[in-house]
Amino acid sequence: QQPVQSPQAVILREGEDAVINCSSSKALYSVHWYRQKHGEAPVFLMILLKGGEQMRHEKISASFNEKKQQSSLYLTASQLSYSGTYFCGTERGTGNQFYFGTGTSLTVIP
Amino acid sequence: ETGVTQTPRHLVMGMTNKKSLKCEQHLGHNAMYWYKQSAKKPLELMFVYSLEERVENNSVPSRFSPECPNSSHLFLHLHTLQPEDSALYLCASSQDYDGRTYEQYFGPGTRLTVT
Numbered sequence: 001q002q003p004v005q006s007p008q009a010v011i012l013r014e015g016e017d018a019v020i021n022c023s024s025s026k027a028l029y030s031v032h033w034y035r036q037k038h039g040e041a042p043v044f045l046m047i048l049l050k051g052g053e054q055m056r057h058e059k060i061s062a063s064f065n066e067k068k069q070q071s072s073l074y075l076t077a078s079q080l081s082y083s084g085t086y087f088c089g090t091e092r093g094t095g096n097q098f099y100f101g102t103g104t105s106l107t108v109i110p
Numbered sequence: 111e112t113g114v115t116q117t118p119r120h121l122v123m124g125m126t127n128k129k130s131l132k133c134e135q136h137l138g139h140n141a142m143y144w145y146k147q148s149a150k151k152p153l154e155l156m157f158v159y160s161l162e163e164r165v166e167n168n169s170v171p172s173r174f175s176p177e178c179p180n181s182s183h184l185f186l187h188l189h190t191l192q193p194e195d196s197a198l199y200l201c202a203s204s205q206d207y208d209g210r211t212y213e214q215y216f217g218p219g220t221r222l223t224v225t
Contacts, residue, residue, distance in 0.1 A: 002152055030210070041114075041200065041216035042153070087153065094209040097168065100145075100153040 001026070003090045003101040011107045012078045020073040020104045022088030029096070031064050031071040032089040035082075036103075042087060045073075078108045112136055114217035116201050122223045125191055131220045133184040133201030141207035142184040143214065144176060147198040159184060160207040191224045198222070 003024045012018050022031060030049050034042040046055040048064035048071055055062050060082075062073045071090075075082055088101040114135045123129050135142060144156040158166035159178040173195075175187040184201055198221050202214040 032211070032213075034214075041218050042214075044213045044215070047213060089153075089211070091211055097166065098155055098211040100155075102152050 001097070002099045003031075003088055005086075005088060005101040005104045007104060008102070009105040009107075011109065012075075012082075014080060014108055014110055015077055018075045018078060018106065020075070020086050020088075020106070022071045022073070022090070022101050024069045024090050026069065026092050028064075028066070028069055028071075028090050029093040030091045031062075032098075033062055033071075033073055034087045034089065034100075035084045036087065037084040045086075075106070078106075080108050080110065082106060083108045114201060114203055114215050116199075116217035116220050118220060119218065120221045120223075122225060123188070123191065124225055125193075127191075128187070128189040130188065131186040131199055131201075131222075133186075133217055135182055135184075135201075135203040135215070135217075137203055137215060139203040139205050139215070140181055141204045141212075142178060142181070143202040143204075144184065144186055145200040145202065145216075147200055147219070149197075153200070156186075158207055165207060188222075191222075193224050196222055196224045 003022050006021045033045040036042040045057045059076045064071045085103045117132045141160045146154045156170045157176045162178045177185040198219045200219045201217040204212040204214045
């Protein structure tokens with residue numbers, strides 16, 4: 001039931017781009033994205049709903065491909081502050097349980 | 111205080127102890143959540159409360175007992191825990207929960223160690 005994220009870890013240089021994927025084996029109603037920095041609480045980035053538009057948070061954007069049951073998070077021109085673990089969370093529909101994914105560790109170096 | 115606060119931030123307890131974790135949200139939200147975060151595992155949803163009523167209980171052992179006396183406070187009562195219960199326990203809140211999960215605001219967590 002839990003979505004699977006890829007890659008598990010990625011290291012970038014400042015200014016480079018990255019894509020994080022979140023895949024489910026079941027049809028999805030919504031996908032949520034959070035970032036957790038080391039020793040801190042997860043922080044909400046965005047929600048994508050079935051049939052909704054691509055969302056954006058600063059220079060981070062995300063898409064939701066309903067047919068593929070997959071969401072992708074795009075980090076453009078990465079900054080040092082982007083470092084952390086990114087989690088997707090998914091719901092199959094109203095009344096269904098919310099599951100977080102396995103997480104992707106992102107490290108941005110100068 | 112603003113946001114979501116949790117106390118204590120660190121807790122060490124023996125397997126025969128009884129302790130409680132406290133969470134308070136200052137956001138005027140109607141829903142509150144308990145999550146368990148273990149090393150190298152996804153965040154696990156434990157309980158969801160909406161307007162002080164428990165709406166989800168995801169096969170959590172009875173040694174964990176939640177309590178939500180009002181929409182601003184959430185407790186997790188612990189007793190007879192096992193070493194594998196050692197983890198970071200995160201509390202979160204959202205504006206509402208109507209069978210769908212909305213944007214969640216997380217507290218800093220309580221780092222629990224069971225000896």
